[in-house]
Amino acid sequence: MEINKKTSGSIAILQLKGRFDAHEIAPVTAWLQTQIDTGIFHVIVNLEGVNFIDSTALASLVRGLKHCREKGGDLRLCVLQPAVRVIFELTRLDKAFNILVTEEEAAASFGIS
Amino acid sequence: MSLANLVPQHKTEFETMATVWLQLGASSVQLVENGSVIASYPVGKTDLTPAMIANDKVTGLELHIHNFMRSGWQPSADLQIQMFGQVLNADQEMDALTSSLVETQDRLVALYDLSRATRRxxxxxxxxxxxxxxxxxxxxxxxxxxxxxxxxxxxxxxxxxxxxxxxxxxxxxxxxxxxxxxxxxxxxxxxxxxxxxxxxxxxxxxxxxxxxxxxxxxxxxxxxxxxxxxxxxxxxxxxxxxxxxxxxxDAILRVRQDTEMDLARQVQTSLMPQSLPKLKGVDIYGVSIPALQVGGDFFDVVAMPNRPLVFLMGDVTGKGMPAALLMSMTHTVARSAIRYMPFKAPNQILERLNKDLLDDYSTVGMFTTAFVGVLEETNQRLLYSNAGQSPIIFIPQKGEPLLLEADDIPVGIFDGHIYKSQTLEISIGDVLVAMTDGFNETRDQTGELFGIERLKSELVKLVHLSAQEIATGLIQAVSDYAGDHPQDDDRTLVVLKVTS
The missing domain is CATH 3.30.450.40 (GAF domain)
Known part of the structure; x- marks a missing residue:
């Protein structure tokens, strides 16, 4: 899986590409933890390039979501491919996350930058 | 390297050589290397008068002869210092060779010791x-x-x-x-x-x-x-x-992993109901088939006198021992919630699970999907609550199979989440099959998923059979589809069929 990290104002953005599963979560979990540790609680994970997501990867996003919300921020998702969107719908995690259509919309939705 | 330290071994030769020059009239003879006197005869005597000098080009040694008045000395002096130089040089080479042999010998012994030690x-x-x-x-x-x-x-x-x-x-x-x-x-x-x-x-x-x-x-x-x-x-x-x-x-690691997997599998299988209740008007069957790398699937069926039949199943995120342990906790909490709480609504069971397990799930960063069904005593209505569990397929005797989509997020995510209950009117011949995603996410040799539509059409073919036969038939169909592709995830299902 390819990982691209960037920031936009006080929002940290992670762009993922490829298969997002149990074998790939370590760098994502570490990145999320670094954001929390450095006081960044507004996070976007762009799943545009992700064609598969498993339950362990979902759990890592849920963990990030909880940590951000505990600190008054949020972890928002954007650009879900149909196969990934279905997983979020079947598990109803689409109700847990704020999911936006584009990265720009996701960034704007925080209303801070 | 200086030859000076070899001179003492050849003191006699030098003195014999010098004695001849003294007998012929010289006052003293000195051996000089790089401007330094390394031997003189008579011992300790130095002459400041200019000396006649013969040298050896190979070693650079010089023979200084003081106060010698006769002519014709040079060829003889040259020959002497050249021969003396050769003797010292040969000695030095011999010493070097000897020490190198000793060193090589030491290294060979050390290498032998090392090779013996590395083998152990x-x-x-x-x-x-x-x-x-x-x-x-x-x-x-x-x-x-x-x-x-x-x-x-x-x-x-x-x-x-x-x-x-x-x-x-x-x-x-x-x-x-x-x-x-x-x-x-x-x-x-x-x-x-x-x-x-x-x-x-x-x-x-x-x-x-x-x-x-x-x-x-x-x-x-x-x-x-x-x-x-x-x-x-x-x-x-x-x-x-x-x-x-x-x-x-590698072998040690594999044994360790295999042991962990065996333990996880034992935890998992020991918690599943070993026998299922036989009830009038309902045929229920459940089974869980762990994958090689065990996941966190679970199911349970609880039938108590004068209480509705309750069944639940779910899938804890992750694999291996962590998932198996959390699954066993979830299973225990769910069982006690079903048995000892005075409620009938399935959403209350999920809310209780969420309340009791949220901290544990949060600590390890996991969650569980779950489906709870409560069959009313009349066998005419099924109440259910679905926290992210999929696929749940209802096959009415009359009509098309229906996917009962989840209404709520999984358990273990948000504190105090309120879960919904749904009601399904049921009648004789209707079948409900609650599965974990190990079924629809089974892949064939080309990597294509089995999918929910195939599950529906397989179930339509099996629906006239008993609950156990439906389960066995579906497992066989999925297993045939996978071919040689190893089972990636647990496959757990509960089949409920309304009978007369």
Whole structure:
């Protein structure tokens, strides 16, 4: 899986590409933890390039979501491919996350930058 | 190297030579090397008068003859100093040869000891420690290191040095060698990582896809060709030992993983109901087939007198022991909630699970999907609550199969989440099949998913059978579809059929 990290104002953005599963979560979990540790609680994970997501990867996003919300921020998702969107719908995690259509919309939705 | 220390051994020859010159009238004779007097006769006598000088071009030795008045001395003096020089030179070469033989002998003995010791070291760590300690000692350097690159793992780095260097520097040195394995000795301070003055490295021949090398660093002077050859002899031998140690390590790891998997599987299977209730008007069957790498699937069916039949099933995220342990906690909490709480609504069971387990799930960063069904005593209505569980398929006797989508997020995510209950009117012949995603996410040889639509059409074919036969038929269909593709995830299902 390819990982691209960037920031936009006080929002940290992670762009993922490829298969997002149990074998790939370590760098994502570490990145999320670094954001929390450095006081960044507004996070976007762009799943545009992700064609598969498993339950362990979902759990890592849920963990990030909880940590951000505990600190008054949020972890928002954007650009879900149909196969990934279905997983979020079947598990109803689409109700847990704020999911936006584009990265720009996701960034704007925080209303801070 | 000076010849002066060899002179005492040849004192007699020098004195015989000098005596002749004194008898012929000279006042004293001196042997001079690089301007320094290394012997004189008579002993201790120095003449300041100009001397007649004969020299040996090979060794640079000079014979100084003082106060000699006769002519025709030169050829004889030249011949004498040349012969004396040759004798000293031969002596020096002999000494050097002897000490080199002794050193080689020492190294051979040490190498033999090392090779015996490495054969006994079956742990990778022990072997690398032994190799670094001994190669640093044998090559008379400040330290030594070993680097082993295994595919898909961080490199193993071990070193033995009075002043250890940072691992990054050692890895940088190994990378330098890896680029050009023909160049073993590095001494250019500009190309070497900080802290390394000079280094000699040699790779250990091991199995494919593994690169391992041994390096010895910081020797006074520089590493010589014999040093490099000795290190190569060590690594050629050590390669086979390292290969064995790596195989041993793999075997240990596999046994450990297998043991963990066996335990996880035991936890999982021991918690599933060993027998299912036989009830009037309802045929219920459940089974869980763990994958090789066990997941966190669970199911339970609880039938108590004068209480509605309750069944639940779910899938804890993750795999292996962590998932199996959390699954067992979830299962226990759910069982006690079903048995000892005075409620009938399935959403209350999920809310209780969420309340009791949220902290544990949050701590480990996991959650569980779950489906709870409550069959009213009349067998005409099924109440259910679905927290992210999929697929749940209802096949009415009259009508098309229906996917009962989840209404709520999984359990263990948000504190105080309110779950919904739904009501399903049911009648004789209707079948409900609650499954984990191990069914629809089964892939065939080409990687294509079994999917929910195939599940529906298979179930339509099986629906006239008993609950157990439906379960067995569906498992067979999915298993046939997968072919030789190994089962990636647990497959758990509960089949409920309304009977007369």
């Amino acid at each position: 070291a079956i742990e990778v760590d022990d072997l690398l420690n032994l190799l670094t300690v001994e190669s640093s000692r044998l090559l008379d350097a400040d330290g030594a290191f070993a680097v082993v690159y295994l595919p898909g793992q961080p490199p193993i780095v071990r070193q033995s040095a009075a002043n250890p260097l940072p691992e990054s520097q050692l890895l940088a040195a190994a990378a330098l060698y890896r680029l050009d394995p023909n160049k073993r000795t590095f001494k250019d301070s500009q190309t070497l990582p900080t802290g390394l003055r000079n280094v000699v490295m040699s790779y250990m021949p091991v199995r494919d896809k593994v690169f391992a090398c041994l390096g010895v660093f910081n020797k006074d002077g520089n590493f010589t060709a014999p040093d490099s050859k000795l290190l190569k002899a060590i690594t050629d031998q050590a390669g086979a030992n390292l290969d064995n140690a790596l195989l041993y390590q």
